[in-house]
Amino acid sequence: MIPAEMDAWVVARPGPIATGPLERVRLPVPQPGPGEVLVEVEACAVCRTDLHLTEGELPPHRPRTVPGHQVVGRIVACGEGRTGLAPGSRVGVAWLRWTCGQCRYCHRGAENLCPWSTYTGWDADGGYADYLTAVANYVYPLPDDVPAERLAPLLCAGIIGHRALLRSDLPPGGRLGIYGFGSSAHLTAQVALWMGATVYVMTRSEKARALATELGATWVGGATDTPPEPLDSAILFAPVGELVPVALAALDRGGTLAVAGIHLSDIPSLNYDAHLFRERSLRSVTANTRADGREFLEIAAARPPRVATVAYPFDAADQALRDLAGDRVEGSAVLSTFSSL
Known part of the structure; x- marks a missing residue:
């Protein structure tokens, strides 16, 4: 009833x-x-x-x-x-x-x-x-x-993270940086690791850094720390616009930063040479398609992530x-x- x-x-x-x-x-x-x-x-x-x-x-x-x-x-x-x-x-x-x-x-x-x-x-x-x-x-x-x-x-955390990973253009076996390590990030990191990526995590939370290490991240650091090698791709999950230039500066030539959130605080001024030159790209992520959702749920069914x-x-x-x-x-x-x- x-x-x-x-x-x-x-x-x-x-x-x-x-x-x-x-x-x-x-x-x-x-x-x-x-x-x-x-x-x-x-x-x-x-x-x-x-x-x-x-x-x-x-x-x-x-x-x-x-x-x-x-x-x-x-x-x-x-x-x-x-x-x-x-x-x-x-x-x-x-x-x-x-x-x-x-x-x-x-x-x-x-x-x-x-x-x-x-x-x-x-x-x-x-x-x-x-x-x-x-x-x-x-x-x-x-x-x-x-x-x-x-x-x-x-x-949502899983599906949006999946779309953000697609938008980041991570190459096979590439180096992925993740900024912020909450609900979406900890699922996305596992998919990237299954794909053979090397994952670097930057977050202010000590507990989140411990979780990232436990899940298999190669290196973890503070939110604004520089990873030990240039990144092929990066995803910004934290809704903090001040991290956009930080993440862009960490990219290798031709690297892509995808911003995953629906809301972001203001982005500071960018320096063309330091943040965008050498074909570095900045992309947003807007919701998802149903195809994204079906694809991610199939991945999660085949290789269930730790949630x-x-x-x-x-x-x-x-x-x-x-x-x-x-x-x-x-x-x-x-x-x-x-x-x-």
């Missing part, structure tokens, strides 16, 4: 996390529209994008939005029309909620750039709730035999975001609405 109401967290007053912008509320259980499914949430991983939205660094697209876009759950109802999915199916709901399918970006396989794209937990209520709706064509089938806690971070998680009860969503803001989470924070997590 689907209840009439559910527990949820909403962004009531966007602002610094210390001011309590999240509010625990009771909401009606949403009804799936045509082509949509209703998903009962098992777990939802906590993303830095949720923090940016909660603190107002990402302008809210609607008032009192339920955040969360790394959702593992089961379909309990389907809207009108063919969805290709049945109640009881286990699925993942990710950041990209819908694209138009008609614009020139969608037609060329770049649906992540669709001007009319919408996003889970920003344009529509997300997974900090007992239930959410999702567009059936945008959810990912998930295995039944893997704990939800391990699957949830794959749905470092910190579990939080559903009641502690605000604490999870406070810990994320304070760099107190090693790996991925995950909210659970079920004791079976």
